[in-house]
Amino acid sequence: MKVILPLIIFSLFLSVPIYSQNETNITYGLKLGALHSTFSNLPESIKGRDNTFDNSVMESKGKFGLEGGFFLNCKLHDTRVAIQPEILFRQSGEKITYKDAVGKEFELGLNYAFLQIGALYKVYPYEGLNFGAGAFYGINLSPNDITYKSNEAGGMYDVATRQFYKDGLDGDDDFALCFALGYELHQSIHFDFRYYLGVKDMIKSNASSFQFIENQNKSSVFCFSLGYSFHEW
Incomplete structure (x- = not known):
């Protein structure tokens, strides 16, 4: 079911340019970018109710990753607006560092890969300058890719x-x-700066024998x- 929902959303975005292709100028291309991601409230979730974390400092450091894939830009005829569906692959996650009063240190990494499906509604106020807003659904392809490194007993207990x-x-x-804020050059080169704001909890805590607290990690x-772009306007 979680795969069907984003496919339905993507199909709805595609239906507009396909239905009105005689009045729409369609371009397509590839994109690749660098990103920095964070997850909210993660240290609070991990500290939970475990008293062994007293007198300690646990911080979110964020994680750098990549995002790239295919886009289809559908500029509506005789307007300054466009609809841009995309299918992207993203590497993102979070890194948590820990230090306590007795000298223990560790680094916990959440390393997720996503298949992103969504679209932007873009407005072109002047030439190639554009502003966009939209939504993306990310299918988590690696929900349990976690790394852990510590200085405890030379890393004996890390595994x-x-x-x-x-x-x-x-x-x-x-x-x-x-x-999004972007600019499209006449030579088909596009620059794009984006901010993705998560609106759902994307980390689930299995509370059974653990002391994690379930909260909103967005x-x-x-x-x-x-x-x-492989085809200009």
């Missing part, structure tokens, strides 16, 4: 502790609103990308 977090934290699909992603 077991990593499994502890893998069993206790499950990555979920993401749904985010997207706000994504926040900044992305700068470069695109190339």
Whole structure:
């Protein structure tokens, strides 16, 4: 079911240019960009009710990743607006660092890969300058890709502790609103800066024998990308 929903959304966005293709100028291309992502409230979720985390500092550092894929830009005839459906692959996640009063340190990494499906509604106020807003559904392809490194006993317990977090934290699909600022050159080169604002909880805590607290862990992603269109307006 979670695959069907984004496909339906993507089909609805495609139906407009396909239905009115005689009045729509369609271009298509590829894009690739770098991003920085964070998840809200993650240290609070992990600290939970475990008193062993007293007198400690746990911080979110965010994670750098990549985003790239295919776009279809459908500029409506005799207007300054366009609809741009996209299918993207994204690497994003979060890195958590921990230090306590007795000198223990560890680094926990959540490394997620997503198939992003969505679209933007774009407005062109002047030449290639454009502003866009839309929504994207991200299917989590690696919900349990977790890394763990510590200075405890020379890392002797890292494998077991990593499994502890893998069993206790499950990555979920993401749904985010997207706000974009871009510029399209006449040579088919596109520059694009985006902010993705997650609106759903995307990390589930298995609370059974763990002390994690379930709360809202929403994504926040900044992305700068470069695109190339294979057909000009």
